[in-house]
Amino acid sequence: MILSKIRDDNGYGCVVERSGSQTSYIFFQSFKLDVTPPVEALTASAFGNGNQPLAAEEYYFNKNECFVSHVGGKFRAALTRLSLEFVSTPMKPEL
Numbered sequence: 182m183i184l185s186k187i188r189d190d191n192g193y194g195c196v197v198e199r200s201g202s203q204t205s206y207i208f209f210q211s212f213k214l215d216v217t218p219p220v221e222a223l224t225a226s227a228f229g230n231g232n233q234p235l236a237a238e239e240y241y242f243n244k245n246e247c248f249v250s251h252v253g254g255k256f257r258a259a260l261t262r263l264s265l266e267f268v269s270t271p272m273k274p275e276l
Contacts, residue, residue, distance in 0.1 A: 192223065192268035199261045204230045208258040212240075215248035220267040225249035228262040235260075 187194035197214060225242040227235040239256045242249045249265050
């Protein structure tokens with residue numbers, strides 16, 4: 182597995198992917214990728230075999246809590262790439 186950090190003018194990202202193959206021979210029971218605030222999650226994507234996007238019912242993107250994860254009972258165990266894009270937000274001053 183490869184873990185990549187992305188930084189550009191539009192924000193940041195984290196990508197976890199299987200190297201050198203579009204077919205996963207590793208079967209996952211679950212997955213979760215999250216980032217710690219203070220950030221604002223923008224988008225998330227998950228791909229299965231053949232670099233095909235997972236069906237929407239297989240994964241859940243929680244924008245408010247900044248994570249993407251499997252959906253129990255719906256995820257079909259094939260995962261080749263997972264990403265989460267976000268921007269940094271200013272910390273609120275403590276009172």
